[in-house]
Amino acid sequence: MKNKKYIVSACLIGKNCRYDGDNMLNKRVVDLLDKQDYISVCPEELGGLKIPRPPAEIVSIKPGENIPSERRVLDRDKKDVTCLFNEGAKKTLEMLRSNGIKTAILKDKSPSCGSRFIYSGDFSGNLVEGTGITAALLQENGITVLDENNFEEKLELK
Numbered sequence: 001m002k003n004k005k006y007i008v009s010a011c012l013i014g015k016n017c018r019y020d021g022d023n024m025l026n027k028r029v030v031d032l033l034d035k036q037d038y039i040s041v042c043p044e045e046l047g048g049l050k051i052p053r054p055p056a057e058i059v060s061i062k063p064g065e066n067i068p069s070e071r072r073v074l075d076r077d078k079k080d081v082t083c084l085f086n087e088g089a090k091k092t093l094e095m096l097r098s099n100g101i102k103t104a105i106l107k108d109k110s111p112s113c114g115s116r117f118i119y120s121g122d123f124s125g126n127l128v129e130g131t132g133i134t135a136a137l138l139q140e141n142g143i144t145v146l147d148e149n150n151f152e153e154k155l156e157l158k
């Protein structure tokens with residue numbers, strides 16, 4: 001059986017799985033995947049979160065603190081949804097492994113999928129350098145995590 005090449009955030013290819021029921025359709029990502037074998041995934045949905053759902057952010061971020069089990073995710077109503085985010089991350093990693101995938105293209109700035117920036121944890125709209133729960137777990141397990149803004153450069157598609 002031929003291995004899939006990429007895993008991609010489902011919202012980037014138009015699935016309405018964002019917290020607000022919308023998507024983040026990205027034509028450049030869609031164009032790349034048009035010629036590739038891939039799997040789309042929404043880690044938050046995989047973890048059991050509903051669509052729509054309150055927005056959530058990673059709190060208590062300290063420099064270098066990127067271990068999923070040591071970070072907490074709270075939604076805007078202060079409900080702790082860390083377990084669901086961790087569950088989605090674990091299931092996403094299992095999906096990659098069972099399909100022999102080594103590269104993920106994930107939506108940046110998400111508390112799950114972000115690989116360079118995430119929101120600061122106080123729902124102020126400010127971004128900080130950091131990694132989402134799923135992206136961090138994948139990176140810790142040797143997966144190359146790219147985002148919608150750097151995949152062309154990193155895959156040398158330009």
Ligand code: SF4
Nearest residue numbers: 009011018042110113
């Ligand atoms: S968890 Fe990832 S795939 Fe799901 S909506 Fe958020 S950014 Fe998109």
